[in-house]
């Protein structure tokens with residue numbers, strides 16, 4: 001790589017960003033950082049999300065096109081990929097899949113009382129859509145040799161976590177697709193496929209926690225570096241889309257301040273001690 005060519009590490013690259021719903025969306029932070037680093041991108045979301053949220057307005061605020069696409073629909077995916085290639089003027093260098101939804105979570109159905117048609121939708125939107133995206137992109141040959149594809153996951157794919165519900169199963173499947181498709185695309189076209197396991201951030205999909213919630217501060221206290229923000233995630237994504245990570249593939253990369261490898265910290269022990277002491281004095 002010729003680093004004298006440009007100081008912008010994504011200069012000249014063409015990307016597609018899924019999942020910009022509003023300013024709080026993780027995908028929006030990533031989109032902005034990619035544009036700042038010199039990339040040309042297409043922003044996409046469902047027609048319904050575009051109506052309810054601000055995807056189109058945000059795309060035009062960075063002078064980038066918006067193309068609607070339901071990521072579970074293969075015809076929509078085909079149209080998005082071919083149109084993006086046309087609009088951006090060549091094969092695609094990177095894609096961010098930042099897509100998830102669980103009606104069981106939203107309607108507060110507990111894990112031992114799931115609605116199975118919702119469960120199937122959770123899996124389709126939050127995991128199978130990634131397979132459909134990769135399979136369609138591969139069939140149409142729209143990804144450039146050496147391209148980089150990312151999805152966003154959460155540690156509850158590997159650990160049992162109260163409240164994360166059927167999304168845990170969707171994330172486990174998503175990470176498995178990363179490994180299996182990553183091998184095929186790597187062997188055939190040197191294409192990288194990775195998942196970033198992200199700290200909690202208060203967004204629409206992350207609405208089960210807000211900055212005041214117990215879980216958000218528990219996670220922040222347990223992580224030696226604290227919770228990673230949307231901007232922190234965007235930095236990691238830019239690095240993963242760049243040529244600096246040409247041989248990193250089929251991984252789940254933890255952008256979580258060390259949360260996933262920490263069992264207990266002095267600050268958490270102190271919090272427990274304080275609450276036990278308060279109980280004792282009652």
Ligand SMILES: NC(=O)c1ccc[n+]([C@@H]2O[C@H](COP(=O)([O-])OP(=O)(O)OC[C@H]3O[C@@H](n4cnc5c(N)ncnc54)[C@H](O)[C@@H]3O)[C@@H](O)[C@H]2O)c1
Pocket residue numbers: 018019020021022024025026027045046049069070071072097098099100101125152153154197198199200201202203204205206
């Ligand atoms: N916010 C967090 O704390 C957190 C932590 C770890 C991982 N994640 C993951 O990050 C990703 C982005 O979530 P977010 O927190 O930015 O919330 P968000 O609600 O802003 O983003 C989710 C996006 O998925 C889109 N989407 C839903 N169904 C779709 C479909 N059929 N086709 C295309 N798009 C569809 C929504 O419109 C929305 O833009 C999700 O995969 C989420 O699970 C979030």
